[in-house]
Amino acid sequence: MRVLIVDDEPLARERLKRMVDELSDYQVVATAENGIDAVEQVDSIRPEVVLMDIRMPEMDGLQAAAKLVEQKHPPAVIFCTAYDEYAVEAFDVQALGYLMKPVNKDALAHALARATRLNKAQLSALGKRSKDQESDPARSHISARTHRGLELIPxxxxxxxxxxxxxxxxxxxxxxxxxxxxxxxxxxxxxxxxxxxxxxxxxxxxxxxxxxxxxxxxxxxxxxxxxxxxxxxxxxxxxxxxxxxxx
CATH class of the missing domain: 2.40.50.1020 (LytTr DNA-binding domain)
Incomplete structure (x- = not known):
């Protein structure tokens, strides 16, 4: 599974890359420094999963994810952030995971495994559900604090x-x-x-x-x-x- 890592901090990108490289069946194909770069990279390399920070310059992770779910075949987005106050906004852009920094390897493996279980049709449906939310204001996920961090359960x-x-x-x-x-x-x-x-x-x-x-x-x-x-x-x-x- 092809993974794109998005974070404005080089050390954070390197740390995530090392953890992904230690897991089987996943390959980091590119990294990006902000949301604008992330959207451009997704357009060109078509990763299945995007591991993305939220607070970034130029375009933050939430704004980037909102653009990604509009694509015909959106990638699965997993947020990796030091801030827990964005969980509600993460629902709105159909994030599949919300991991707290410093990211735990087991939590990362769990989130990636869940993304792996989704097929392309299900990922495409994420974008449709995001567009439908204006007519259906109820939340699409339940958030829970676990040993893995903040989990989002559809x-x-x-x-x-x-x-x-x-x-x-x-x-x-x-x-x-x-x-x-x-x-x-x-x-x-x-x-x-x-x-x-x-x-x-x-x-x-x-x-x-x-x-x-x-x-x-x-x-x-x-x-x-x-x-x-x-x-x-x-x-x-x-x-x-x-x-x-x-x-």
Whole structure:
């Protein structure tokens, strides 16, 4: 996989290049010093992944990424920055990763592996989703602080949210993470995409597969892509049944 590194600091570029070179299946094909240079390099060398700083002169990383997602076949953009306040803006330009400097090698490998799993059609769809955001103001990702830094989890990859005391666990296609948000706020924001099946659980409407009843009479819902079945509280059975009949 071809990688372009974009950072206005030479030492930062060299450090990232060394880490990428130590990983198999990835090749740094070029480096750039700012967003303008990055956009020009992408036009000419067509990398699959761009590792990009945010604060840079002339054109910053967010501005460059906004131009890249407009391309017919945009590269996957992974931000590598010393600042965490740009995570919301990163959602808007469909970043696939948000790594905090100094970048950890394991975090970098994880982000690159996720980019590798996306095919060209999926990457092209990133640009379309970015254009559609004016009509759909809801965020496209959930942010979570993990040992890898600040991770961005696409809403469409999430199976369900489960509350446990003051934290909520996000169960998604590639694992699970804790977030410091309330289930109530998530339900209000994502009401068209997630449905409450229990006082402590919201499930993705797009991943609903079936509702069944256990031998003990407990209703459970099957989630597409998961072996685990989730409990449905009695008060939510009727509403969930109507929802699934309408899908």
């Amino acid at each position: 809403i469409e990859d999430i199976y369900f949210f489960r509350a446990d005391q003051k934290y909520v666990t996000v169960h998604h296609e590639h694992g699970e993470v804790l977030i410091d948000e309330t289930l109530k706020d998530l339900e209000q924001e994502l009401e068209d995409r997630f449905y409450r099946i229990h006082r402590n659980c919201l499930v993705s409407v797009n991943h609903l597969e079936a509702m069944e009843r256990s031998g003990q009479g407990q209703h459970k819902v099957k989630i597409r892509g998961l072996e685990e079945s989730l409990d449905v509280s009695r008060r939510h059975v009727s509403g969930l049944r109507k929802l699934m009949q309408s899908l």
